[in-house]
Amino acid sequence: MYQRPDGIVDFDRAACIGCQACIAACPYDAIYIDPDSNSAEKCNFCTHRVDMGLQPACVAVCPTQAIIVGDLNDPDSEISALVAEREVKVRKPEKRTSPKLFYVNGQDTALRPSAASFAELFPYSEPQASCVAPGLGIGTAANEAPRPQPADSPGDTAAAAMLAYDNRHSAPWNWKVSAYTWTKSIAAGAVMVSSILGLAGRPLDRADELWVLFLSGLFLLVTVGLLLMDLTHPRRFYFTLTRPRPGSWVARGAWMIGLLGVYIPVHLLLIAAGTDAVAQAMRWIGAPLGAAAGVYTAFLFMQARGRDLWQDVALPLHFLVRTALAGSASIVVLAVVLGGSGPWTDAAQWTLVGTLAAHLACLARHFITGHLTADGRAASRNMTGGQYREYFWNAAVAGTAAPLALAAGLPAAGPAQAAAAMLALAGLAAYEHAYVQAGQSAPLS
Numbered sequence: 001m002y003q004r005p006d007g008i009v010d011f012d013r014a015a016c017i018g019c020q021a022c023i024a025a026c027p028y029d030a031i032y033i034d035p036d037s038n039s040a041e042k043c044n045f046c047t048h049r050v051d052m053g054l055q056p057a058c059v060a061v062c063p064t065q066a067i068i069v070g071d072l073n074d075p076d077s078e079i080s081a082l083v084a085e086r087e088v089k090v091r092k093p094e095k096r097t098s099p100k101l102f103y104v105n106g107q108d109t110a111l112r113p114s115a116a117s118f119a120e121l122f123p124y125s126e127p128q129a130s131c132v133a134p135g136l137g138i139g140t141a142a143n144e145a146p147r148p149q150p151a152d153s154p155g156d157t158a159a160a161a162m163l164a165y166d167n168r169h170s171a172p173w174n175w176k177v178s179a180y181t182w183t184k185s186i187a188a189g190a191v192m193v194s195s196i197l198g199l200a201g202r203p204l205d206r207a208d209e210l211w212v213l214f215l216s217g218l219f220l221l222v223t224v225g226l227l228l229m230d231l232t233h234p235r236r237f238y239f240t241l242t243r244p245r246p247g248s249w250v251a252r253g254a255w256m257i258g259l260l261g262v263y264i265p266v267h268l269l270l271i272a273a274g275t276d277a278v279a280q281a282m283r284w285i286g287a288p289l290g291a292a293a294g295v296y297t298a299f300l301f302m303q304a305r306g307r308d309l310w311q312d313v314a315l316p317l318h319f320l321v322r323t324a325l326a327g328s329a330s331i332v333v334l335a336v337v338l339g340g341s342g343p344w345t346d347a348a349q350w351t352l353v354g355t356l357a358a359h360l361a362c363l364a365r366h367f368i369t370g371h372l373t374a375d376g377r378a379a380s381r382n383m384t385g386g387q388y389r390e391y392f393w394n395a396a397v398a399g400t401a402a403p404l405a406l407a408a409g410l411p412a413a414g415p416a417q418a419a420a421a422m423l424a425l426a427g428l429a430a431y432e433h434a435y436v437q438a439g440q441s442a443p444l445s
Helices: 021-025 057-061 078-085 175-199 206-230 249-272 276-302 315-338 343-368 374-384 389-408 415-438
Strands: none
Touching: 175 206, 175 249, 175 276, 175 315, 175 343, 175 415, 206 249, 206 315, 249 276, 276 315, 315 343, 315 415, 343 374, 343 389, 343 415, 374 389, 374 415, 389 415
């Protein structure tokens, strides 16, 4: 997408890779994937008509002139006079998008989706029964999180606004994105934790470190596969490297994954060749590179301004904890399977204990700090007590608290430790799914 000189935001279908990051980022639910082109599209103000001196189609066909367009930079235009003389509102100005769509005498219940109450019966359609979650309102698509039911219906109109017809609004990022955040944490975390152990004087045995790097490379391949599966134009993935938008965390993430993909085989070859000094030097690269590859997704989520649950300044720190947790758990499992022993096994175990404790504290923040916006609170409730509550509580109890107690009370490199590490990995996968999907549950339109 790009902005024309006249201010209209237009799009280039041929450049879209179909990552749907723009859909997740739009606070107004104005972008969609066109089923014919498989590219992201939106209202482009009928640029083909504007360029011919005509008005957009919606303006031309409206029989009551309810839609008015014009040049805000022209003080003599009708639109400039309306904005100057009438009471007007815009939607979500706090999202820093500088909205230029003004509503004359706009009511909050008409401009804020979560402010409307919900009809028990839809006069024009019936929602699918499988999409109804107790206490959370009604969804209209199988992979859409239900709309939260507002606690109080605002009474700023003579007749309170009520949703009586709804359309399909599927969450743009489905289970493949939830899975990708998990597999990437394992790939990046294994490199990061093993490098840190080596730099701290607790290096893995050569054979064991080869297996750790092999595991990291395997999960990195799975991560790339999941990312490609999620694209509507997977054959255009190389655009992120050949024609990237530097400000996009999709492009930056692709660079980091690519660098990690180069680092792993190089480090493998150096260890296999027996060049220990060079391999030790490589760990100074592996530690920050693994951390960067694990944490960049936090900034990608925070770039989605429309999703209030993800607007958390502590999110990068939590992703770092999740990366270290996944890496240390993977190393502990490998240590048991491979029969490894030595100071590094104890260090990996206590790294797992520390990251489990930190992860548990991050989960507790959902109840302690709360969220500043209604949409953030609604998404959090949907995660902890709504549609995704089973994923969240399984992650908190069986996937974090239980393995923490188990790992902290037993000696290293035993079957019980491997079980604790596998529980931790399963719990992390459950939390990733709950967090990613609940973050998209608050209605934007």
